[in-house]
Amino acid sequence: MKKTAHIISHSHWDREWYLPFEQHRYYFIKLMNNLIEQFKKEGNAFQSFHLDGQTVLLEDYFAVHPENREIIKQLIEEKKLYIGPWYVLQDAFLTSSEANVRNLLIGMNDTKAYGHVSKIGYFPDTFGIYGQAPQLLKQAGIDTAAFGRGVKPTGFNNTVSDTPNFESPFSEMIWKSPDGSSVLGILFANWYSNGNEIPVDEEEAKVFWDKKLEDAEKYASTNQLLFMNGCDHQPLQKTIPEAIETATKLFPDYTFKHSSFDEYTEALKGSLPEKLQVIEGELRNQRTDGWSTLVNTASSRIYLKQWNNHCQTLLEKIAEPLAAMNYLANGTYPREYIRFMWKSLMKNHPHDSICGCSVDEVHREMVTRFETVAQMGEVFVEEKAAELGQTIDTSKTPAGGIPLIVMNTTGWNKQEVVTQTVDLDKVYFSQMHFEEIPGYLQEKEMSGYKLVDDEGKAVEFQLESPTIEFGYDLPDDQFRQPFFAKKANLSFYTEDIPSFGYKTFYLVPNAHPADQPQALSPEKTMEMENEYVHVLFHEDGTYDLTVKATAKTFHRLGIYEDTGDIGNEYMFKEAKGHAAITTKGVPAEFAFLEKNALRTVLEFQHTLSIPVSADGRLEIERNKLIWHKEREAGRSSEMTKLTLRTIVTLEKGMKGPAFKLFIDNQATDHRLRVLFPTELQTDTHKADSIFEIVTRPNIPEKEWENPSFCHHQSRFASLADDKMGLTVATDGLQEYEIVPEDGTIAVTVLRSTAELGDWGYFPTPEAQCQGMQTAEWQVLPHENDVIFSKAYIDAYQYKVPLMVIQTSAHEGTLPGTHQFVNWEPTGLVWTSMKVAEERDDVIMRWFNPAGTKENLKAGINDDYQSYKSTILEEKITESTNQYEVKDYEIITLGFQPTRQERER
Numbered sequence: 001m002k003k004t005a006h007i008i009s010h011s012h013w014d015r016e017w018y019l020p021f022e023q024h025r026y027y028f029i030k031l032m033n034n035l036i037e038q039f040k041k042e043g044n045a046f047q048s049f050h051l052d053g054q055t056v057l058l059e060d061y062f063a064v065h066p067e068n069r070e071i072i073k074q075l076i077e078e079k080k081l082y083i084g085p086w087y088v089l090q091d092a093f094l095t096s097s098e099a100n101v102r103n104l105l106i107g108m109n110d111t112k113a114y115g116h117v118s119k120i121g122y123f124p125d126t127f128g129i130y131g132q133a134p135q136l137l138k139q140a141g142i143d144t145a146a147f148g149r150g151v152k153p154t155g156f157n158n159t160v161s162d163t164p165n166f167e168s169p170f171s172e173m174i175w176k177s178p179d180g181s182s183v184l185g186i187l188f189a190n191w192y193s194n195g196n197e198i199p200v201d202e203e204e205a206k207v208f209w210d211k212k213l214e215d216a217e218k219y220a221s222t223n224q225l226l227f228m229n230g231c232d233h234q235p236l237q238k239t240i241p242e243a244i245e246t247a248t249k250l251f252p253d254y255t256f257k258h259s260s261f262d263e264y265t266e267a268l269k270g271s272l273p274e275k276l277q278v279i280e281g282e283l284r285n286q287r288t289d290g291w292s293t294l295v296n297t298a299s300s301r302i303y304l305k306q307w308n309n310h311c312q313t314l315l316e317k318i319a320e321p322l323a324a325m326n327y328l329a330n331g332t333y334p335r336e337y338i339r340f341m342w343k344s345l346m347k348n349h350p351h352d353s354i355c356g357c358s359v360d361e362v363h364r365e366m367v368t369r370f371e372t373v374a375q376m377g378e379v380f381v382e383e384k385a386a387e388l389g390q391t392i393d394t395s396k397t398p399a400g401g402i403p404l405i406v407m408n409t410t411g412w413n414k415q416e417v418v419t420q421t422v423d424l425d426k427v428y429f430s431q432m433h434f435e436e437i438p439g440y441l442q443e444k445e446m447s448g449y450k451l452v453d454d455e456g457k458a459v460e461f462q463l464e465s466p467t468i469e470f471g472y473d474l475p476d477d478q479f480r481q482p483f484f485a486k487k488a489n490l491s492f493y494t495e496d497i498p499s500f501g502y503k504t505f506y507l508v509p510n511a512h513p514a515d516q517p518q519a520l521s522p523e524k525t526m527e528m529e530n531e532y533v534h535v536l537f538h539e540d541g542t543y544d545l546t547v548k549a550t551a552k553t554f555h556r557l558g559i560y561e562d563t564g565d566i567g568n569e570y571m572f573k574e575a576k577g578h579a580a581i582t583t584k585g586v587p588a589e590f591a592f593l594e595k596n597a598l599r600t601v602l603e604f605q606h607t608l609s610i611p612v613s614a615d616g617r618l619e620i621e622r623n624k625l626i627w628h629k630e631r632e633a634g635r636s637s638e639m640t641k642l643t644l645r646t647i648v649t650l651e652k653g654m655k656g657p658a659f660k661l662f663i664d665n666q667a668t669d670h671r672l673r674v675l676f677p678t679e680l681q682t683d684t685h686k687a688d689s690i691f692e693i694v695t696r697p698n699i700p701e702k703e704w705e706n707p708s709f710c711h712h713q714s715r716f717a718s719l720a721d722d723k724m725g726l727t728v729a730t731d732g733l734q735e736y737e738i739v740p741e742d743g744t745i746a747v748t749v750l751r752s753t754a755e756l757g758d759w760g761y762f763p764t765p766e767a768q769c770q771g772m773q774t775a776e777w778q779v780l781p782h783e784n785d786v787i788f789s790k791a792y793i794d795a796y797q798y799k800v801p802l803m804v805i806q807t808s809a810h811e812g813t814l815p816g817t818h819q820f821v822n823w824e825p826t827g828l829v830w831t832s833m834k835v836a837e838e839r840d841d842v843i844m845r846w847f848n849p850a851g852t853k854e855n856l857k858a859g860i861n862d863d864y865q866s867y868k869s870t871i872l873e874e875k876i877t878e879s880t881n882q883y884e885v886k887d888y889e890i891i892t893l894g895f896q897p898t899r900q901e902r903e904r
Contacts, residue, residue, distance in 0.1 A: 003223040004267060005213070005247070006259035007195050009240060010050035010230040012124050013057060015088070017232075017352040018762055020361040025060050027233060032061050034236045036071055039080055045241035047258040050082045053122030054089050055110040056347065077115035082260055084108060084117035085142065090349035092129045093712035094298060094305060094734055097691045098316040098832050099349060100130075101845075101871050102342050104140055108872060109837055120261045121145035121183065124192045125232075127294040127351055128712070130690035131281030132847075135181040135890055139870040144265050145175060148188040149294075150283025167287050168277040170221035172268065176280045178692060178888035179848075184269065185279065188228065189219040195227025196234065198243040205246045213254070222271040226264060282694065290706030291629045294355075296572040298712050298735035299671070299748040301356030301363055301767055302775070306732030307370035308354055309799070311345050314377040317800045319384070321409035321833040324842055325500060325820045326384045328860065329391045329813070333835040337380065345373045357569040357756060360766040381803070389807040393816060394504060397809035400447075401508040404490075407803040408497040411823070411830025411846070412793050417598050417651040419491040420804035422507060424466055426485040437484040438468045444486075447509040451492055454504045454816035461492035461507075462598055491598055493652050497802055500833060501819035526590050528600040528650045528657070533781065535650060535657050541588040541604050545656070547781045552724050554781060558659075559584050559675040560644055561746070562610050564635040566618050566628070568757025569767055572671060572708055573628040578635045581610050582675075583644070599651040606644040611635035614669035622755055622763075629706075640666050655794045656780040663750055663773040672750040673737075676779065678726045680719050680743035686786050687736070688715040688795070691831070691890050693787055693849040698740040710737045710748075716795040717745055718786035727786045729795040731776040749775035787849050792829065821895075823858035828885060836873045842895040843873055846885070854885040856893070864895040 011031060015021055038046050051057055062069055075081040087107040092100065111117035121137040121144065123129055128150050137145060151167045167173075168187065175185035188194070194212060199205040216225040229237060237243070240258055247256045257263070285293045298305070320338060327333040348366045352358050385407060394403040402422060408414050424446065427437045451461040466488040473481040490507065497503050526537035534546040538556070546553040560583040564575025583606050594601040618633035643664040650657045663672065684695050689712070700709050711717075717736040718727035728736075728745055735748040752769050756762035778798045782791040821833070821844065828846040836843050842864065848854050858866060865879040869892040885891050 001223055002253060002255050003217075003225055004255045004257055005225045005227055006257055006264040006267070007198070007227045007229050007240065007244065008050055008259055008261060008264065009048065009237065010052060010192070010228060011234040011236070012192060012230065012232050013052045013054075014232060014352045015056070015060065015347070015350055016362040016365070017358045018756060018758070018760075020359065021365060024233065025064075028057065028060060029064055031236055032065075034238070035081070036068065036075075038236060038238055039075055046238070048080050048082060048260045049236075050118065050261060052089065053084065053118065053120070053124070054086045055083055055107050056088050058083065058110075073114050079116055079260070079262070082116070082118040082262070083114060084111040085119060085140065086122065087343065088346050088350050089122070089124070089126070090346065091297075091351040091354050092123070092126050092133070092690065093714070094354045095308070095349045096312045096316065096714060097847075098845075099312055099346065100136065100690055101832070103346055103349070104136065105837065105872055106339065106342060106346070108140065118261055119144075120265065123147040124188065125149065125351060127297060127355060128282065128284040130692065131694060132177050132691040132888075132890065134175050134183045135177040135179050136691070136871060137183050138181045139890070140872050142183070144184045144186065146186040146188065146261070147283065148192050150285055151185075151187050151279060152285075152287045167279050169219070170276065171219040171226075172221045172272065172276055174276050174278045176278055178281060179886055179890075182278075184265070186226070186268075187219075190215045192228040193231035193234075195229040196231045197237060198229060198240065198247070200239050200242045200246055202246055202250060205243065206250055209247055209251060213251070221273050221276065222268060224264065224268045224271055282689070286701050287703050290700060290704040290709065292571065294570050295710050295712060296567065296735065296751070297355035297357050297570055298710070299572070299751040300569040300753070301769065302732065302748070302750060303769065303773065304348075304354060304356050304363060304366060305734050306774075307367065308348065309732035311370055311373045311377065313800055314374065314381070315341055315345065316832060318409050318803070319377050319381050321500060322381060322384050322388070322407065322803075324833050324835055325409070326388045327835050328820050328842065329388055333840075335835060335837060338834070339837075341373060341376050341380070344369065344376070355569075356767065357758075359756060359762055360764050363766065385803055385805045386807070389805050390810065391812045392502070392504065392807070392814045392818075393812035394807060394809050395811045396816075397506055398508045401506045401809070403807050403809060404505045404507060405502050405805050405807060406494050406497050406505065407502040407805070408499055409803070410797060410800055411499050411833070412797065412825065413499050414497045414797065414802055415493070415495045415653045416802060417491055417493050417653065418802050418804050419489055420806070421487050422490045422806055423485040424488055426483050428481055428483040430481070434482070434484070441468050441484060441486045446486070448512065450508050450510040452506050452508060459492050459505060460597065461490060462596065464489040493598060494802060498817070498819035499823070500821040502817065504816035526602065526604075528602060528648070530650055530652055530654060532655050533650070533657070535648070537590065537602070537604070539587050540583055540585050541606060541646065542584070545779060545781055547724075550724070550783060552781070554676075554678055554726055557676045557779065559677070560606065560608075561673045561675055562608060562642065563671050564611065564614060565669055565671045565751060565753055566614050566621070566631050566633045568628055568753055568755045569764060570757045571628050572710070572751065573631055574707065575614060575635045575669070576632055578611070581608060583608065593647070597652070599649060602648045604646050608642040608644065609639045610642045610667055610670065612638045612640040612667055618669065622761055625761060628757065635669075642667060655782075655791070656778055658778040658798075659776065661749060661775045663775070665750060665752065665770050665773055668752050668754060668768045668770065670752050671748060673746045673748050674775075674777070676726060676728060676745040676747075678719050678743040678745065680721050680724070680726070682719060682721055682743065685717065685719045685738050687711060687713040687717045688792075690714065691847040692888065693792060693829075698738045708737065710735050715798070716786070716792070717747070718791070719743055719745055720785035722784065725782050725785050725789065725791070727780040727782065727791050727795050729778045729780060729798040731799045733775055733777060747777065787827070790827070792849065796829065821858060821860055823856065826854045826856060827852075828854055828856060828891075836894065838873070840897055841873075843869065843892060844895070845871070845890065845892045847890045848885045848888055851887045853887060856883045856885050856891060857881065858893055860895050863898050865898060867894050867896060868892070869894040
């Protein structure tokens with residue numbers, strides 16, 4: 001049978017990378033205009049073009065050429081221009097579970113306006129792919145994925161590496177998720193440029209096709225051969241029709257076809273062999289030498305990952321659930337604004353953006369985008385919380401009291417110490433001349449206070465000395481209202497704030513104020529404890545962490561380690577001939593900042609002497625484009641100071657201490673990690689990934705040569721034996737390594753490098769991250785592993801705070817304490833609560849982290865009926881009282897309002 005060469009024209013379009021966004025957009029506009037002209041030519045010999053799987057490119061184009069929208073729409077409807085399914089080609093591991101869903105949901109919804117979507121899970125250059133991708137794709141109605149990395153035989157720089165240990169001997173395979181979902185996987189075994197710049201000249205075409213056909217046939221399992229006519233930012237090859245004529249003439253035993261993924265995959269599925277290799281779970285280049293996995297993009301420009309974690313948490317764990325709760329109370333949901341916030345954030349999610357592996361101009365612009373998203377999210381949350389507060393009945397507030405509503409937007413009950421700035425008194429400029437107000441408030445005698453909950457029960461609290469500050473209101477029906485207020489920070493411990501709910505407290509004037517927690521006299525020993533753990537610090541800042549319930553102790557945690565880094569933004573390479581410099585045995589300076597019954601805060605500081613940079617050889621190697629693996633540079637003999645200031649907080653109710661590190665980084669070309677030597681001897685460990693708490697080996701495959709064996713994490717990494725475990729939850733610290741000899745979890749907190757590191761020499765001095773940098777994490781000891789002990793709940797709740805709003809005394813339709821959604825706390829992990837994109841249904845999502853079935857019961861009230869949904873919010877089953885959740889399944893429930901509720 002004749003073999004068919006499917007030639008798919010495309011251009012892999014990184015919106016920003018070695019050029020900033022607007023410069024890349026300039027060339028993209030040229031590409032799109034050339035495409036329009038090409039399709040206008042008579043004869044239709046140029047059949048189709050694949051627009052890189054991301055719909056954001058249309059927004060980029062229409063911002064300059066809105067007049068061409070109908071032309072583009074017609075090309076898509078006629079299946080000449082193929083778009084979707086994603087909104088952006090985001091990095092898979094460095095964006096959250098929900099961000100990966102929203103990327104697909106928004107991309108698929110965008111395509112509806114244009115008439116056709118390319119239903120292929122397109123990951124052309126993704127730096128590894130999470131193991132649950134097949135399950136997500138299948139739920140979206142996509143049964144085929146195409147990817148360029150993660151599985152041998154693809155090697156560094158898009159070359160083929162011959163070895164008998166391929167994960168798949170073919171470029172076609174079955175890719176299976178932990179839950180059993182599978183898709184057809186298509187590996188760009190010769191990269192997504194294997195059909196680039198096809199010659200028209202017969203002599204050149206003969207040489208070209210002799211080589212390209214041989215390379216494709218080497219891995220093809222069928223007679224359908226794939227040739228990707230394009231590459232990164234590739235201009236349009238207008239001569240494809242002529243090139244195909246030449247190829248047809250030279251190779252009559254082949255059919256050459258200007259094709260699309262739709263046509264190619266249809267032909268491919270009809271000719272697949274009965275049995276293909278099955279690959280399971282994550283695609284992370286496990287069977288390579290380990291030098292080109294690009295995993296260290298997880299630690300490039302860590303400040304970007306911190307910004308992203310803040311913004312993702314703000315949108316998916318606070319803003320959306322709060323808006324859904326407000327919808328259930330008030331009946332409105334601003335889905336367009338929420339979608340706008342998500343789109344704004346996802347413009348920072350492409351793999352060359354969030355990975356921190358672009359030129360400095362790109363990442364400066366990213367920070368501005370993050371700041372914009374944070375501004376939008378913060379005002380949105382403030383407004384929606386205030387709206388919800390107005391529906392809550394606080395009419396029983398004692399005379400002169402201040403109602404405080406504590407809101408929990410997560411899927412688990414919470415108990416923690418909250419701190420809120422409270423207006424104890426307020427005078428508007430309309431009430432008194434503004435120059436007189438500060439003095440009036442200062443001299444006005446302040447009463448004592450007590451704090452009670454909604455049932456009148458006294459609550460332990462701490463109220464700091466007040467200050468006089470300017471503020472203003474922005475009423476819906478008036479001009480802005482300026483004021484001065486007497487403000488004070490109020491801290492108190494909240495117990496059992498219901499998931500998806502709230503509880504009301506009252507700060508009440510009292511002639512006999514309740515006793516507040518008194519500051520405790522610092523002891524000579526540097527230690528802290530609460531009801532769960534005891535922490536004893538040693539002179540060098542390491543600490544012993546003891547679980548009170550079991551008396552089990554982890555010893556000497558928290559060593560800082562600095563090594564030279566002569567790699568680049570993509571990959572770490574340790575400097576040659578220099579041992580790591582650590583804080584082990586280096587005395588630290590300690591001071592208690594706060595110590596009372598609610599919280600203990602301890603500060604300690606190290607000063608390390610480290611090399612100021614790499615030695616002079618590194619610059620020579622960079623200029624010569626020497627690959628990082630082959631570099632021989634060491635560290636400079638000139639030294640500088642690295643100041644590390646650590647603040648440790650242990651509050652009532654916390655399962656383990658939280659840390660914030662301030663790094664005054666005056667050095668370059670180095671990496672800083674914090675080490676947790678658990679002394680646990682295990683073969684595997686667990687880490688938070690996309691809709692999965694994944695199990696990974698501590699020791700790499702035999703093909704691995706790189707001394708470094710780093711991994712991605714989303715929120716935490718965890719090591720455990722059958723008795724005890726330690727989990728390190730982080731805030732935007734997404735790279736870790738397990739040192740198997742002593743069971744050390746090593747978390748990267750800073751990496752400094754100075755070049756992009758791909759196809760040329762692109763200096764990136766701002767990637768050195770000099771100046772003040774920060775890093776935050778929490779250490780959680782537990783019994784058994786992170787799943788069995790449910791320590792993951794605390795790890796996922798880290799950095800997702802309770803909200804406290806101050807409101808007025810008023811009547812309302814909701815009681816003082818309320819839970820909007822009831823669900824039985826099973827072993828599932830909650831990820832999302834929102835309102836559907838196209839209906840008034842509340843949508844909620846969980847995943848099963850374990851290999852055992854779970855039952856899910858969830859309900860809102862009698863006005864809503866539940867059903868099982870896909871991730872695209874399409875109904876699968878009708879209402880039932882209980883849902884069985886398979887091993888590792890991602891489950892989405894919709895809650896549909898009844899007719900009476902819709903008419904309300």
